[in-house]
Amino acid sequence: MSGNPPPIKISLQSLSDTKIQEIAYDGRETFIQPLSMSESLTDLANRIDFLAENEDEETQTDDATSTSVDEAQYQAKQWPWENIRTQIQRSVIEMNVLTDVLSIAQNKPTNVPKETAESSDSNRYMMYDFASKEAEPSKQSLQMITKKRCLGAASKILLSGADRLNKAKSESSFQNTYHSELLKLRQRWRVRRVGEKILGELSFRTAGSDYWHMGSFEVIKKSDEDSDTLDDYEQNLTKLTPNVPKSPIKVVVSSDLRGFSSLSVQIMDLSKDEAIKSCTLSLSDIENSAMSSANDPLWHRVLCNAQNVLFCRELFARLSKEAVQQKTLGTASPIVVIGDTITTNIFPKIQLRVQLLFSKTHPTKRNPRQASIFSIQNALMHLLLRYFSKRLHISPPHPTTAALGLTTQMRHAAVHHNSLNQLAATAKKTTLSFVDVLITMSKHYEVRQRVCDTIKVLSNEFSDPDVLAHWSLASSKTESSARLTIANSGFESCYRSAVQVIVKPDCIKILQRDARSLTLSVDPTDLHNYFVSLVASHQLMTVQVLSRTLGWTMLHVSPHSSLGLTPDIKNRGSVLISSNNGAVSVAIACNEMIGGPIQYTTHVQYTKAHDRSQLEGTMYDDPDFSLESEKYLPLGGVWMKVNWPQLHGRHFIQKMETLLTSLVY
């Protein structure tokens, strides 16, 4: 643009728009009042930096030479914003320094790219540090007071909670104990709710029983009034154990289960008409003591008893059912079932009786004099349990269309080759016959008793050789064995007899040392005979061995002639021995008087000191009848009987030893 126009002065004035302080909700605006004259004056006065003026004055006084320069500088600052500008500049400088300090302290330099920010760790010039506070001086008393107060507050809370629990527990309203008793009942017995009633079941069905009795009971809530009325049965129950706590529950069992029941097995000797051995079986005997204790409430005892009755009845029912159907018998007479008694004669004159005892009021008392046969008790119980488990745990048919109830073995047997014997054996293994087991066990028991008694009697009879019977611990329900050892005291190393006696329900088997086995019947006289002959043969064998050791020779042995001089004497064996020089012969015979004890009769023929002098005058002195050798001398001697009681020695063998040794010398 050519020809600049002359500068026109333009004066600018800001709009005197008053700033809005506030806009009310109804639109009214409240303005900040503009500064009045006095206010604006004070504002300007505030902006004056008096300190700067003082500094200026100081520099003026110090630096006299540069006053002109200062003046010039002072003149240059005449325009009114200079002060403000310098102040602002100073504050900006301060702010910059502050931001730099902060950024250095935070270690975030802006120029450096972010990747190398970590590496500048080593170049930290400034770091933050905690402002350290002075530790407060600990006032112990104050601490204790505060702790006490805090603990007190905590304990108050706990105590209030415990109080509440105690109250709840001690507050025994009838309703609460009823529910808790019901819970205890449910823990031990199967109960369920049917409509209004609470019914339960105590039969053994879930264990596999198929007894027809339902075994159900009802649980009734007792009201307060009739809590003390107990009838006879319950009174007797409570008498058994003293501490019966009162409970608000009453249990009603069907009337045929109320009572005390047990099963008794007796073996009776009909000739003497008294029970030899008996055993009574009831569930309570075998019940685990951990299951019931003296503090059990009445309902538990009632239920346990009812279950016991059911158990005995079921066992008896099984036994009687099988007894009636029994085809093959091992008994002397058929089995008779009348009412609650099963009787049979297992041996002639020995009767086995099984009885179901039931009484409404009193528990069945066991006769304390008679010992109980634990093995029979155990066996019957075991059988019933096995029967239950067999019914329950049938191997399921695979595939499911197969017949139910066969064992796996039988299923395979159906398609494989078998013989009738094999099948019969498997069938026998799987069938459980209660009556069979009972009969065989009782027979075995009886036979064993007989063997025991015979041995005792004989060992008392024969004080001479010592008879020892050692019963083996390895025995089963139907078989047991004993080992009989016969030895003479003092001469055990000389000779000892040993025999094994095996006791079976139907017979007695004897195994001898020479591998011979004999089968005897169960008749006690058989056994008696055998034992007597055993003892006699032992004695004679001992004599033989003894004579051999002493140098005597055996001339003749006859083990058992069984005939004597007179019919009432039985000969049990005889031995003939002679000394080594042939001068003496001894003959020993063992005889038994029928009905009496055994006697040993010994005859000795000794021909020693057959001097030539004695022969003079006899036919032997004839020169024709020349006795060429001495060996003919011993013949024809006289047999003389030995005076047995006067012979020195405690028993037979010792006396024999004395005799033999004395005869030689």
Next chain:
Amino acid sequence: MVEPANYQPLSGEIPSNVNVQEYFLQGSILDANADKLKQRLQGLCDNVPPEPFTDHEQIYFLKNATSMLPIIVKACKSLVKPSTPWQIKYVGATEVGEHNKPTMIRSCVTVAVSNDPAQFLDNLGFSLQSEVILKGYFYRKGRLKITVSKISVPPTATCDTSKLEASASSHLVEVNTTASPRDETAGDEVKNFCQLLRPAIVLNKVDHRKLQQWQ
């Protein structure tokens, strides 16, 4: 050892020529509710754990000259225990019976065979109609047999029992027992047991003739 002429050592406790009638009821339940049914059955049945089973069933039929209905024989094999023998089951016609009869009745004879009877049945003239795999659980109460199973089509080529596809989304439930024709209580037993399973499942008599018309 002398035994009577009709001694049957392999028949268990019951002689086999007596139980020729099967009393049964069938029904089905959706898979979702099958668990509830199983729990109920476990409570009602004998106190043994349920037995899982997998059976392969082949149905053979023989056209009968005399009557309209063919003779049906089922050959069953267990896949869980392959060593147990095959079973052949002859089933007669199902009698629904009158209304007073509690269950469906059919005559049935089951025997065990040693090998796969396919050859044998083929020689007799039977032809394979269908085969099916049943996989489920087996329960037992006294003499009642209860099966809850899933039907699936047997895989033809590989015969891999672990991967079976079910043909339907429901389980087949069957309650049956075998008894002699003169036994009147067997049917009632089955019926009473089925009543206990309501309302989880309703087992009723099904008219098999209507089912067979579909073939």
